[in-house]
Amino acid sequence: MTKPGPRDIAHMGNVELFTDKFDESYWFFNDLLAMREFARAGDSVFLRTWDDYENWSIKLTPRDRSGVGEVQYRASSPEALDRLVASIEASGRGLGWGEGEHGVGRVYRFTDPDSHPQALYYDTEWYQATDDKPALKNQASRFPGHGVNARRLDHINYLGASVEDNAAFARDVLGLEDTELIQLDNGKIAAHWFHFQNKSYDLVYSADHTGSHGRLHHIAFAPDTREDILKAADIFLENGIHIESGPHKHAINQTFFLYVWEPGGNRIEFANAGARLILAPDWKPVVWTEEERKKGQAWGMQTIETFHTHGTPPAGKG
Template sequence: MPPAGFHDIAHLGSVELFSPVPEETRDFFVDLMAMKEVHRQGDSIYVHAWDDYESYTVKITGRDQAGIGRTYLRAASPEALQRRVEAVEAAGLGAGWSKTEYGHGPVYLFTDPDGHEMGFYYETEWYEAGEEDRPSLKNQASAFPGRGANVRRLDHVNYLASDVPAARDFMTGTLGARPTEQIVLDDGTPAAMWFSVCNKSYDLVFTSDWLGARGRLHHVAFATDTREDILRAADVFLEAGIHIETGPHKHAIQQTFFLYVWEPGGNRIELCNAGARLVLAPDWKLITWTQAERAKGQAWGLKTIESFHTHGTPVL
């Protein structure tokens, strides 16, 4: 059965990325990923994916090193927000309320056991399309951009963690997320776990950091409508001189069709399409992949390249 508090988090809302070259990272998301710049505040630039109902999707903040800043999670209701806040406070990981976060009402700030910054909120500003991006169909947030990768929305975040079992206990016991798949090493240690907060097959992932560091990022993923969008995106990135790390190909775990690139600041970005795969079973059974099964590579035989295990941001 799902853990207590499952569905208290409605969905993954937005994410902050640190970049040593924020203007170049902004151009990557706007020109190549087909997002729109919507706001600037201090050293941060906010960009919006075309069918995100909220006011922005990615917050790009200038820093000396690449990496992940705060991940924002929208609660399902004010009551659900309060329940998750109480759970985080009981775990001793809370940092208090902020009322100055762009696009949101009060945000409760906290960290996971590995030091990744997060925030819960319920009140949010919806995206208002202007004349230049008003959609023909009133049930989408803005007009289809028809350029670059055409990513529709933020899909998931994959964190690197020094202690995956601690992350598992936090995700299930404190956030109320449900694990759907995992990799378990021969000694019985979980090396990676995929968690769902809704009916998507996964929203948040924790992967063992081979360097033993804390608080790093593996990748942030954005969803496309079709596999063909990802194939076209590979050509778009090729022409733009963006480093294509691996793919297009299909993962065995979660069956996601993928392409991984490094944006100009150095963060790994995934374009993904999981088709219509949802987890609808209330009694979903956790799928476990062994070390030997994982060593076989991806679904269609592509071997996992070395940098996929070693590159994370900030770079060590």
Template sequence: MTDYTSFDIAHLGNVELFTPKFDESLWFFRDLLAMRVVAEDGDSVFLRCWDEYQRYTIKLTASDQAGVGRVTFRASSQEALERRVAAIEASGRGLGWRDGEQGVGPSFAFTDPDGHPMEIYYETERYVATDDKPALKNQASAFPGRGVNARRLDHINYLATSVEDNGEFVRDVLVGRESERIRQDTGKYAAWWFHFQNKSYDIVYSDDWTGHSKRLHHIAFAPDTREDILKAADIFLENGIYIESGPHKHTINQTFFLYVWEPGGNRIEFANAGSRLLLDPDQPVVEWSEEERKKGQAWGMKTIESFHTHGTPLVE
């Protein structure tokens, strides 16, 4: 029987990214992805994708190293927030209540087993378009019509010292629902995908081959179509952005993808993950074996070596 508290989290809220090349990273997100600057605060700039209903999508912060900072999740209701906070406190990973940023209400801070900083909230401020009012009232703001046109934040993939520990935390405490996973011949998981609503995944944990913790594999943005991702590859080629892998189709969750490294070193994916929805509330988990994954991606391209080793912060 389905446990409908698994809908307690609505979606990934926003992400803080650290960059040692602040001006270049800002140019990447603002000019190439067509994201809008909505606020500045000290060494940080807040930017939003054009169809996000909330005030901001990422917080870009100047730092000595690239990597990920605080990541937030929006609860489905005040009652859902209270249930998840109680579960987080019971897990021993709660850090207490804090004020949210840029229109986000009271947020409860915690960490996953690897120590990645996270927060959960419910109250939020909707973005109000001014000089970017859309022609269609069911759109958050006007379509930029330039660059990659990143529509919204899609998912985050963390590197983990233990995929099992972190995955069990998401499953049991945040009540994320498993969609797919990779089981190695040793019996351990190499990666684990979770979703909170009908999208195929919102958060992923992948094995960190370096053995380090608190590292980012990538964050992903969703454009509208595969064609947008193909055009994005041309835009990045013209602007000297390193294309790591793709465009291609993932075997797992069937996402059409493109991976690049933004100037600060963080891996960024462009993916149309929303094309595959999990509408069955009792959807069985799809498990892939190590032998099956050796076949590579859906159309036969082998996974490149840096996909398993590159993460931020960088390590030897």
């Protein structure tokens, strides 16, 4: 069987987030982001963004420490799923097949070199709108018209003890293409961006300076416009949500961004990452030097110190 290729993963399907402040985190996602509750199971609640074609985007689970649980990616075809599973099994990082939840079919579970739990699937149910039926039949549900109006789950940025090891797994085992990276003066890679299809990135690994394993840097949601991100900053300001950085524009991949910490401490980004596409079939990764990164973001704002130190769970509590 041939190895997986750069288009064998379609997109990130869903993320489980752990929170040590469940009620407050639920309020953040449900009220401020205008995500809709789809189902509950045990202590977890399943929430969806308004234009996600699948049933749910986030599984929110109470835990004694916040962080990221299993992240699931949808393969682009049954054949692509077979290629990916064979490649992961050959790498020795496979955990085997299990049942999905709330419309997601069978999932194949594995871990990356940093022990982040991940899974792949193909079979899935499409969301069927009822009381939230949209006026336009080409969107999944009605536009909420309040809060941040998070349209879709966009990407994930993991913290990793070794960016190089995780990047090699993403490239050599999952078949992903890298779009940009930061290489320090000592040769180490500080961060590495990968994409699944034509977006500029879907999966990122950033160096965990604590040397910890399995931590989260952030997950990101995509609203429609820069103006939505500016409005989101005011919404968070009025509701006492910690705004960590932005609104501003990244130099790398040119994403307009806003970073906040939801009440459980997980970093959440709002980004228009889909605004810049990688269409070239022979794209060469852009390498940023340490000196270039010292110049800050696109318009000169320096990267805030907590961007290099804050992650969930807190170091030593994973």
